Amino acid sequence: MSRDRQIEPLVRFEDVHKAFGSEEVLCGIDLELSPSETTCLVGPSGAGKSTLLRCVNLLEQPTSGSIFVDGIEVTAPHAPLDRIRSRIGMVFQDFRLFPHLTALQNCTLAPKTVLRLSKAEATRRARSMLARVRLESKAESHPSQLSGGQQQRVAIARALCMDPMLMLFDEPTSALDPELIGEVLSVISELAEARLTMLVVTHEMGFARRASNRILMLDHGRIVADSAPERFFADLDSDRVRRFLGRACSPINP
C-alpha cells in the first residue's frame, strides 16, 4: 500500500464488522484495494470471504465500520446505492442470469434502464462484450440452452456491459463441472491482464498464483495473510501462516 504516488485506493474497509445474529463473521477488517490490481480472496469455508465481497457493493450491510468505494462512503445512511452498484460489477457462483431473457437481453437490460443508453448503443455494447467472452454466437439463446461455463461467461459479459470500475467475483467456478472451469478462468485472466480492478473469491489456487497481483487470506473473519502470490505460496509451510489459522474470533457481547 504505497502512498508515495498518492493513488487513492478504490476500495477501503475501516474496521468492518459483520454479524449474523450472534455469530460474528467479519471481525474488524481493514483493507485497501488499489486500482488495476487483481486481488484473490482465499481461505477456509465459512471464513467470511463471500460476506466480505458482498459488503463491497452493500448486498450485505456491515454491523459496524465503514466502507469507501472510489472515495464515497457506501455505508453512510443516504448513500446512493443503486448508482454505486451500477459502477461495480458482480459475478455470482450460481450465475444468476435472468432466465426469461436471452443472453443479449440479459446484457442490455441494465445499460438501458440504469445508464439510459439507447437500444442501439446498448446492443452494440452487449455484442462486443459477448464477443469478448467468445459467445457472440449465443446472443439469442436463453440461459437454459447454455452450459454452465457459457452461462457464467454471459454473466461476466452482463457485468462488463455496465463499464464497471471494479469487478467482484464470488467463487465464479465453484458451481461448474471441471471441464468448464478453464474457459471461465481464462476469461477472468484476460480481464486481469487488461488491468481491470478485480476482487475474486476463489478456491482455484493455480489461478490465484498465475493471474493475481495480491492474495488475501481470510480465516475466522480476519485477514491472516496479505502478500504477493510468490511470497504467499512460499509462506504456506511457514509457522506464521499456521499460527494465524489457529486464532479464533471472539463473539459479540450482547
Add this chain to the structure above:
Amino acid sequence: MTTADLLTALPGLMRGAGMTLLIVLIAIAGGIALGLPLGTLWSALPSRRLLRSLLWLFDRVFRGFPALVLLFLVYFGVGSIPGMRISPFAAVALALGLRSAAYQSQLFRAALEMVDKGQRDAAASLGLSGTATFIHILLPQALRFSLPGLANEYSVVLKDSALAFAVGVVELMSRGKFLSMATKDTATPYLLIAAMYWVLTQLGVTFFRQIEQRRRIPGLGTHASQSRANRGTQP
C-alpha cells in the same frame, strides 16, 4: 321444443353468452387489477402488522363467504343503504371481481415467491432499482408462473357467473330459464345452455394453453400447477 323454436331462440342465447363473457372478463380483469398489487404487497411486506391484518380480513371475507351470499350482500346490502342504488350487473361485477381479487392475490403472491431469490441480488448488483427489478425481472416471471392459476380462475368465474341470474342479470342462465318458461320445455333449454357453458369452458382452457405455449420460457416450466387445491390454503 321444435327446431323452429330453437332457431329463433339462438340469437337470444348468444347474447346471453356474450353477457356471461362480459361478466367474466370484467371480474377477472378487476381481479388482476386488485389482486396483483395485493399479492405483491403481501409478499413484499410480510411484517407490517396492520397491513397484514387488513389483507387477511379481506382474504377471509371474500374467499370464505359463499359466492351467492356475497352477491346478495353486495346487491341487496348496498341497495338497502338509503340513497344508494346499484344495478344488478354492477353488483355481480363487484362481488365476483372482489372475490376473484382475493383468490388472485394468493395466486400472485405464490407466483412471486416462485421466482428464484438470487435474481434480486443479481439485479441489485447491476444497479437496478427496486422498481426496475420488479418490472423487468420479477413480474415477467411471476406472470408466467401464474398462468395455470389464471386458467383455473377463468373456469371458476365462468361458472359462478351463472349466479347472476339470481339478481336479475340477463346472461346465459337467465336466457335459459326464460326460454324454458316460454316454450314450457324443461329439458332442451337447460341441456342446451349446459352445452354452451361447456364450450365456453373449453375455449378458455384452450386460450390459456395457447398463451402458455407462446410465452414459454425455454427451460422454465410453469411449475406446480395451481389446481383448486393450491388456490390457497384456507376457504
Add this chain to the structure above:
Amino acid sequence: MIRFFLDILPELGAGLAVTLKLIVCSVPLGVLMGVIVAMSRTYGPRPVRFLAASYQSVFRGVPLLVQLFILYYTLPRFGLLLSPFAAAVAGFGLCSGAYHSEYIRSALLSIPTSQMEAAYALGMKKITAIRRVILPQALRRSLGGCGNEIVSLIKYSSLAYLVTLVDLTGAGKQIAYRSFRFFETFLIVGLIYLAMVAVTSSGLRALEFHLDPEHARPWPLARGTARPIRRSRKFASKEGHIES
C-alpha cells in the same frame, strides 16, 4: 344488532340444519364418486376410461347451478322426480365427485410403480394390490386437495336455495325480505358459513397431519408465508486447510 341476531336465530338455525344435512349427505357421495371415477380412469379398460374422463369434463365444465336445474327441472320430464333435497344432494355429489376424482387420480399416479411390483412380488393379485397397497396411500395423499373440495362444497351448498330448498341462504333471504335488514342478515349468514369453513378446514388439516405427515401442510394454521430459514454459517474446520 345483537337483538336482531337473537331474533332471527331460530329461523337461521332451521336453515342451518338443512344446510348441515345437505353437507353430511353430499360429502360422502362426492368422495365415493371421486374414488370410483378415479379408479375407472386409472385402471379401467378403454371405454370405461373414456366415460370417466367425459364425466370429469362435463361435471367440471358446466356450472353447478345448471346441473342442479337439470336434475330438478329436467329429469321429471324423463320420469325421474327428485325432491329439492335429493336434487341438491345428487348435484353436489356428482359435481364435487368430478373434482375429487381428479385429486385422487393424480395421487394414484404419484405412487411409484415400485409399490405395485413389490405387491406382485409378494404374490398379490392386481385387484388386491390396488385395494390394499395403492389406494390407502393415494387417499392419504389426496387429503389436501379433497379437503379443499369439501370446504368448497360447504360454500356451494348455498346454491340449494336456487332449487327452492330453504337452507341457510334461503332462510337468510326470507328474513331479509321480511325485515328489510338485508346487509345485516347476509353478513350474519356469511359469517356462519365462514365459521363452518374455518372449523372444517382446521379439522381436515389436523386429519391430514395425522394421516399423512410428510405431505401435510403446517397445522395449526400458519398465517402468512413461511420464512426461509437462514443457513447458519459454519466456521472453519479444525484442520484449517486452505483448500476446502
